[in-house]
Amino acid sequence: MNTPPIVTAGEWDEARRRLLVKEKEHTRAGDALAAERRRMPWLAIEKPYVFQGPEGELGLLDLFAGRRQLIVYRAFFEPGVYGWPEHACRGCSMVADHVGNLAHLNARDTTLVFASRAPQADIARVQQRMGWQIPWYTITDSFDADLGVDEWHGTNAFIRDGESVFRTYFVDNRGDEVFGNTWSYLDITALGRQEDWEDSPDGYPKSPPYQWWNWHDEYEDPQPPDEWIARSTAAQELFK
Template identity: 40%
Template sequence: MNVENHPVVSREEWLAARRQHLAHEKAFTRERDKLSAERRALPWVKIDKPYRFQGPHGELNLADLFGGRSQLIVYHFMFGPGWTEGCDGCSFLSDHIDGANQHLAHHDVAVVAVSRAPFTEFQAFKRRMGWAFDWVSSNGCDFNYDFGVSFKAEDTAGGKATYNYEKTDTTEGELPGLSVFYRNEAGDIFHTYSTYARGLDMLVGTYNYLDLTPKGRNEDEIMDWVRHHDKYDEAKPHSCCHS
C-alpha cells in the first residue's frame, strides 16, 4: 500500500468502507473460531518415549515441564550447540512470552522454551534478554529431532528431513516451532498440536499491532527488520526465520 498517494475521502464515505470491512472482520473472526475448534478436535498421539531435559536444578522429564498443570506449550527456540546468541526471530517471539505467562500460569497452561544447546550455553543470553520464562535444554535426547525442528546432516542429504510437514533441503541445523501437550490425571502425556513457520505469527503481538497500521509490517522479507531488543541502534541482522 502506497501511503503517499492513498485515497482520502469524506467521513461518510469512510464509514461506508469501514462498515464493509467490519463485515469481513466479523466473518474472519467466526472462521478463526471454527479453525480453533477444529484444532482442538485433532486426534492426539500418546508420548511413550522417555525424553530427558536439563534445567537449573538438573535433569527433568517431559512431565516435569508441566509444572503441575495439565497443558504444556513448548516453544522450540533456535539455539544450537556452540551458539552465543539466539535466533533474532525466536527472540522477537520470546519477548512476548513473559507477559502472557502471568495469565497462562493461572489458567492451567505451562510455557517452556526448549533448545538443543547445553543448558549452560544459553544462560548468559537469557539474562541479557531479561526473560523469566522457563527455558531448558534437550541436548542429548531426540526431542528436537522428533518434533521436526532440528535436522541431522545425513537426513537432509538423504532427503529424509521434513519441516512444517513437508520435505526440506534446509542447510539450517535448527528451525523454529511450537508443540502442545496434554497430561491427564493418570499421568499419561499426549502430543496434541505442532506448528511451524508462519503458524507462529499468532504468538507475536507486535505483528498484530503492526497489522493495524497504514504501513503494516513494512518488511521485504519476514522479520528482516527485527533485531535483539538491545540491538536496535545497530545494523539490521540477517533473518533466520522462514516463510
C-alpha cells in the first residue's frame, strides 16, 4: 500500500484543521440544499392507493398514522427479487438494518414505513428473522410505478393537510445512502469503503460496489453468488 506520510502530532493536528475547513463548507452546502428541498413544490396525490397491512386494507392517508408527515421507502421484496422468498434484496435489507428507534421521527410528527409487493405473511416472516420493527405494508396497485420506484428502490416524502395528501420529495439511486450509517462510518476510515470507484492511494484494498453487501446473518460466506454479481453489476451501471 502507498500509505500517506507518518507525521508528528502537531503536523497531524494541522492537517486535520485544514480538512475541517472543507468539511464545514460541505456541511453548510448541505444545509443550503436542505433549505431548497423544503421549498420544493407540492404535488397533490389524487389516486386512492390501497395497501395491505397486518390488520387489513389501508389507504395512503392511513399510513400517516395520524401524523402530519410520511416517508415511504419502497423495499424490494417480492417474487423475482434476489433472495426471494427467504430475504428481501440485499441493499434494501441493509437500509432496513439501519432504521433505529422510530420514536425520534414520530416526535417530529413524522411516520416512516416500508412498502413492498410481498404478501403480509412473507413480510412478517422476514421481519421476525431479521429483527426489523418497521411498519411494512403490501403494495396492491400502481403506487410504486406512479411514484418512480417500480424497480430497484426509492424513498418518497409526503405531507397531509387534513384529508389531502401531497408528495414533497423523492430520492433514489445513491441518494438513499444517507439513510445508512455503514457508508458514513466507512467514509471516515483510512481505507474508506474499499470499493473500486473510490479515489484512494495505490495498493488500497478495493472490490466492486454492491457485491460485498449481504444479509447481516450471512456474512460468513465471503464469495458472492454469481446471480448477485450479475445483478449488482447492473446496478453499478444504473447508479453511477
